[in-house]
């Protein structure tokens with residue numbers, strides 16, 4: 021037998037020995053995204069900072085930090101994590117900081133972005149030695165969900181009034197516009213960027229850096245990356261600004277699975293396979309946004325509802341038509357389980373927490389985190 025094939029089979033058999041449930045991060049798949057990020061940096065001059073709110077699994081930061089410029093955060097703890105585990109540039113943002121947060125940020129972030137004028141005024145003296153940015157709400161956005169729409173009615177995310185933005189330009193060096201969510205439409209991105217460019221021209225001429233946040237699917241196979249590079253490059257040349265992007269999902273998309281085992285199969289008109297994981301506890305966004313999880317399986321004639329093992333009646337991953345006949349012990353692999361999953365997992369029902377496994381570039385599997393009853397116990401008191 022071919023040696024490579026043999027090694028592959030040995031590794032597969034090692035994987036079947038890992039107890040489910042577990043999140044499996046595949047470095048090779050991750051690398052595809054990271055190489056696109058690198059391409060973007062090289063061809064547009066844009067810097068990319070990882071949005072830790074989406075993905076904070078720091079055991080893989082050594083690889084990610086080779087291709088990205090640093091991290092951005094949503095709280096003091098995320099900022100600390102980025103500083104300690106990722107390094108390079110550490111950006112800090114929060115919808116609202118407390119006094120203690122600001123004290124904790126001292127010495128660990130290179131940029132701090134405020135969400136409002138009142139927060140900027142409140143903390144300006146304490147942070148004026150670092151680069152300060154202001155989040156702007158341009159009043160336009162791209163989002164499939166009202167819940168995630170930064171420009172939704174009565175949004176608290178960013179400064180709305182252009183006059184307010186203009187009034188603090190002497191105190192800040194940058195602006196942040198996060199206005200996209202899962203935007204895979206380049207033409208839309210391009211049009212909205214032009215609108216922002218026209219509306220904030222005077223402000224843009226006076227700052228050193230601009231962040232366009234996250235939410236753009238530029239690492240997808242069919243995304244017109246060269247056009248994206250050209251668009252961003254011409255913007256940064258026009259205003260002489262350093263552009264930052266804050267990819268979360270785009271950095272880790274399609275690089276992670278949630279691997280589970282079927283524990284039971286029941287029937288209520290349809291056939292329902294119950295797995296040893298839960299959307300509520302382990303892939304919460306599926307529940308929040310009412311979307312079906314994708315599974316990595318051959319399509320076929322067998323129809324199943326695949327559901328979680330929590331007590332929640334609606335703990336359902338989705339309905340699938342697959343080739344295999346499922347039985348107790350069958351493996352189900354949920355695709356794209358990296359973004360907004362591990363950072364949101366919780367101990368609902370005291371369910372077994374999926375461990376975290378990394379498939380390294382050399383094919384080795386490393387269990388980087390195993391959760392035990394003690395972790396459940398320690399999360400409460």
Ligand SMILES: Cc1ncc(COP(=O)(O)O)c(C=O)c1O
Nearest residue numbers: 071074198234235266267268269
């Ligand atoms: C300010 C900011 N930056 C970056 C991101 C990351 O977005 P995504 O994971 O969609 O790329 C978000 C997501 O909500 C955000 O609010």
